[in-house]
Amino acid sequence: MTVETEKEPIDPLRSTARARVVLWDFDGPLCRLFAGHSAERVAGDLVTWLEGRGLHGLLTEAERESLDPHVVLRAVDRRHPNSDLVAELEERLTQEELRAAASAMPTPYADPLIRTWTAVGVRLAIATNNSPRVVRRYLESRGLVACFAPHVYGRTQELRHLKPDPHCIVRALNATGAAPESALMIGDTPSDLIAARSAGVPFLGYARNERKGKLLRDAGATTVVDSLEPVLEAVRTRARA
Known part of the structure; x- marks a missing residue:
């Protein structure tokens, strides 16, 4: 399911296909970190x-x-x-x-989406409130380190920089040399949306259930998907064009 702007019916994933740099939140869009560990x-x-x-x-x-x-x-x-x-x-x-x-559950379609974006030359980074040590361990377990390295930006002891502060997003943009408007942030919480907006980066909401979808929409997200499958298809279509 996709959620579009109310003003006009547009393809809500067109900016996804055009993005040159994609910034991922970790826990949610990429995996369910606490799937087996509450x-x-x-x-x-x-x-x-x-x-x-x-x-x-x-x-x-x-x-x-x-x-x-x-x-x-x-x-x-x-x-x-x-x-x-x-x-x-x-x-x-x-x-x-x-x-x-060790028991994190991959988000459906996340792995092939990551590999497809990498294959077509899109640069990827992670901007998260989780520890970068945790992100790297998970990426190693999935064979995805090369798709992101060295661009993993996570929690430090400077906790004032946690999202909704845009600090980790700005670090990712600076390190990849990307203009904010050429990037895309995939997140599943209002704090992800606020951080992306503060950094001037287009936002794609991922919501694995209606509760999370409502939180994102109430916060002002105009494009929300409940599956990454249509995102994968949009990227594949763009690659074939």
């Missing part, structure tokens, strides 16, 4: 670890119950920026992500 449990473990250090009051109730590891990490960084506590918490999250990578 992100909710990871968030709970981080909260428990903080409480074990006597830091129960560091998080609000909403943050403790968010079930999102990045919410916990951001909250601690806001209150103790650039601290040893943040560094240790970030490393604990990275180790959990590394464990999750």
Whole structure:
């Protein structure tokens, strides 16, 4: 399924076929990182670890119950920026992500889409809030490192640069020498959309279910797909033209 702009019926994937550089978010468009290793449990473990250090009051109730590891990490960084506590918490999250990578589930059609874009000369990069160590491990397991290397831009201990800040997207653009309008960002969250817009990069939303699709549309995404298959077909059609 594709979602088009309401103003006029256009091919919502035409910018996809023209992109010279494609920036991928990692967890979602490329794979389900926590398919076999619950992100909710990871968030709970981080909260428990903080409480074990006597830091129960560091998080609000909403943050403790968010079930999102990045919410916990951001909250601690806001209150103790650039601290040893943040560094240790970030490393604990990275180790959990590394464990999750072993059971990550590839997003349908992502691998052939990556290989097809590479074959036709499109440059690829990853711009993610996950650890770049995790991304590289996953790419190695799929034989896709050469399609992206060296352009993997992920979480550092400078957590203020996490999306929706466009920092990782701007790094990818600078490293590939791409003009924003010649690139395309594939993401599955409103923060991906906001970061892409801030960097001036066209955005393609990927939503594996209606809930995620609604979040993207409510945030203003005008092109959303629930499968990468039509994207793959658009790229193949462009290559044959």
